[in-house]
Amino acid sequence: MLPEPGPAIEVTDLRKVYGEKAAVDGLTLRVERGCFFGFLGPNGAGKTTTIRMLMGLAPATSGTIRILGHDMPGDAVAIKSKIGLVPDDTLLFDHLTGGEFIEFVGRMYGLGRPLAHQRTSELLELFELHGAGRKLIGEYSKGMKKRVAMAAALIHRPELYLLDEPFEGVDAVGARLMKDILLDQVRQGATIFLTSHVLEVVERLCDRVAIINQGRIAVDGPLSELRAGVAADPDRPGTPETLEDIFVRVVGGPARASESIDWL
Numbered sequence: 001m002l003p004e005p006g007p008a009i010e011v012t013d014l015r016k017v018y019g020e021k022a023a024v025d026g027l028t029l030r031v032e033r034g035c036f037f038g039f040l041g042p043n044g045a046g047k048t049t050t051i052r053m054l055m056g057l058a059p060a061t062s063g064t065i066r067i068l069g070h071d072m073p074g075d076a077v078a079i080k081s082k083i084g085l086v087p088d089d090t091l092l093f094d095h096l097t098g099g100e101f102i103e104f105v106g107r108m109y110g111l112g113r114p115l116a117h118q119r120t121s122e123l124l125e126l127f128e129l130h131g132a133g134r135k136l137i138g139e140y141s142k143g144m145k146k147r148v149a150m151a152a153a154l155i156h157r158p159e160l161y162l163l164d165e166p167f168e169g170v171d172a173v174g175a176r177l178m179k180d181i182l183l184d185q186v187r188q189g190a191t192i193f194l195t196s197h198v199l200e201v202v203e204r205l206c207d208r209v210a211i212i213n214q215g216r217i218a219v220d221g222p223l224s225e226l227r228a229g230v231a232a233d234p235d236r237p238g239t240p241e242t243l244e245d246i247f248v249r250v251v252g253g254p255a256r257a258s259e260s261i262d263w264l
């Protein structure tokens, strides 16, 4: 049976508890198809845990996940075949070369050997990894690992991208290339769920942004609405202009170092 059209991601009251601590604590979220969605939050807020649950890599403690019209974990295989993942802590295989890894991912997604081989070669070229394509991933720099992860995420032309800090450690040329590719994918109808601490990049790329704090959604909406909403809060005077302003206000900014540590 064909899945219903519906949103790309629909999450209801999602929780993930580790021991006594709720890493994700009642998350409800809807991401429409074709959206470039920025999922932000401070360190330890629950972003990676959420992506792991969306991808079926970590079971939820409770709540429901529906992706591209399928239920996770019930339809995990169907869902995974439509997702391109750039994981945070590079779930890559250190003992494979970049070329072997990309081709392996292509084969896992059902591409025939000649097509997986041809696309791997083109992706290595595009991401300027041709020289490194024969080196083991364990010997790669952080930025090179992210380049390989992004190349592998693209190989089967997924409908949905789950990208956990894809630009981390990537130089300006590589980051520009990734941004151009991602914007083009969205223009062609793909959906992108992106976490990044580089708020200027999120501000430029994303149609919609949610900020998660201590496992819960603090704000969620188009940037223009968030600006208006945060500015309209009487407890938070002033008009925030950048996403960084909004983020700091929502999450709670740090004390001034010069006031809290007198020797600094």
Ligand SMILES: Nc1ncnc2c1ncn2[C@@H]1O[C@H](COP(=O)(O)OP(=O)(O)OP(=O)(O)O)[C@@H](O)[C@H]1O
Binding pocket: 018, 022, 023, 041, 042, 043, 044, 045, 046, 047, 048, 049, 050, 088
């Ligand atoms: N496997 C685990 N076992 C126990 N606690 C965990 C585990 N994974 C994550 N946590 C905890 O869950 C919380 C959320 O972690 P998570 O990695 O999802 O945050 P994050 O928003 O991705 O942070 P960052 O921006 O620093 O990458 C943290 O308190 C973390 O210590």
